[in-house]
Amino acid sequence: MTWTNWVGNQSFAPVSSASPRDEEEVVALVRQAAERGQGVRVAGAGHSFTPVVQTDGLLLDLSAMRGVVATDPAARRATALPGTLIRDFYEPLWDVGLALRNQGDIDTQQIAGAVATGTHGSGTRYTSLSGVVRGVRLVTATGDVREVGEDDLDLLHAAQVSVGMLGVVTQLELEVTEAYRLREQVGLRSWDDVMEHWGQLVAEHRHFGMFWLPTEESGALYNLDGHGERLADQCYVKVYDEVGPEAPDDDTVGRRVDRCYRIFPMVYDPNFHELEYFVALDRAPEALAAMRELMQRSLPDSVYPLEVRTVGPDEAFLSPQYGTPTVVISVSGTPGTDYWAYLRSVDALLADYDARVHWGKLHFMTPERLHALYPRAADFIALRRELDPDGMFLNDHLRPLFA
Template structure:
């Protein structure tokens, strides 16, 4: 969590969101968490939990209390008979992977950045790629919450309504104490990345989606585009293609090979995007059946409508799920993301992407920039009223609301 020297101003990693808060609370136990929440509810104030600050949207901003959970004990346990791991919500993904590996298990899939807290990644619907794999949230089988009344509530699969609301919750249901995740036996990944022309990419497109555990790519509009994400050099109008094959775990934890040809424990291979200079990312999710056509449309838009934009266009796939606020709700999906660069007038470009994808019922990654308003949220999320009902039941005094989320969802 990034705070100013006086401890009152919070800022996210990218520097595009900030808030001056009334107080910062750093509880060291779940009893302290419950006490702070109950006190906040009684006073009529608001509280948001700050994770790693990796979201580009104002999910955390508040003028009330900001809660930092980093002092809570980090705990991981695995029930090998059910392949379910119980993980403290405040742990970062970079900590979760090694802890599961030591116990013989792994996450089924994950994204290319691992700085997020587990609870934050789940709350925004974070994911990796591969049409056989859902988001990380789709693997949630239970969750512990300190609700808006300061009480501890255990969500399990016995109440699917609560579970599907909690899987992608934007932090609106309570403070996450632990998460029960469906995990898989630990495995290694072999990385066989390649640079391809668009024609070569289109030739392997369908086969690669089925052949690899993880298949995704970044298309580069300029020869300098790969520098934005710290990727190897790629010529203009070519793609950096990420192809990962799952292999037996073995015993070692080493990562061998150079860039584009590595092998190692899955948790070490997934994250391969360097967080260097800030950027402001937008990511929308559309029906997987429109994947190739949508990619080519955005490529055309960028080449001819916004040739000055150097941002890579990233394309990934996910299986459908049942989480009420998930971009993949009941729809096998493809996600497409671009970024704006600080100091440039990037908003017209991002708005053009938004307009181009609107007719495809595009839903955003909640932690990335988007242009949704309340009407579009109503249109895009069929189970929104179910989520609203669960939110009201768990947070009747609106402790966890902020203006951004209230304007969109309540």
């Protein structure tokens, strides 16, 4: 069996694979792998661009362990199995007056996979999905089941962004919010206009995100429709704000009003290899100006849009938002071209801004930078070693950073 990720830039052949149907089967498989001295990794929905799923041992597919298993409107909590897709939360939560607090550009990731890499949406008042994890059931390297909760905050903060290194996640409890509806406003604005109103755009809207389009062709690469307007050097700006029941549903493109979960998701084609870095929010304007200049110099390698979002702070040890709100800076290389020099130049530029990385997107993290940029990295590694001294859940990509 050969496993390939969604975008097609990572593939490998595990020695064996299995699709357990419940936690008991996961426990048996992990124990068996431990006896054989085999490594174990879990595949989510394969939407990471980095080799975070790769294993030369046992590959687990938990897509049969899927579904929201409990909701508690009073406590604003939802509990789900690991293979639950983001979109599987919508109806069960809405039916009891709840919704995910925030979400990203797509909704086809599995919740355990999305949480493992700190998947986020936009808005400084909201954390990533990892930041709302309040409990995790974990099958560790011994095959024991650990219930990680708010009574052990260090372990919880390690488990919130673990890239699969602490064990197999078999259940997650999330803090959710009251169901809400959103109004989207989408439009093209000049770079200078966006930068002049940067503070206001970020502070005043629930969600502010934009794509700066370096060329006329850039919008189409992410399915962004300019409706005939000039796109080159323009910002495709999206803001979402909560509305009350007095605002009727509206399906006018770029002005929709609807349930939150119908507004958030976008449609992407598997035609880009993405890098995503995070810079402390107070340095956003200077980092963004430097990025625009670098991208203008790097054409045609930099033809994909520069996506810009924000995320609120959290306490997860490996989170890019550990202790600080961030601006999110994403760029892509064109599959089939040698985009590495371009991505390395982005890495070098953003290193000057102490950028942290998205573990699921292309990056050039080194052990030195990890420890300089993530104050709790050593604590994560200590807990990882305690739970998995033989490194059963590490792989070739993660070992150099986290062994």
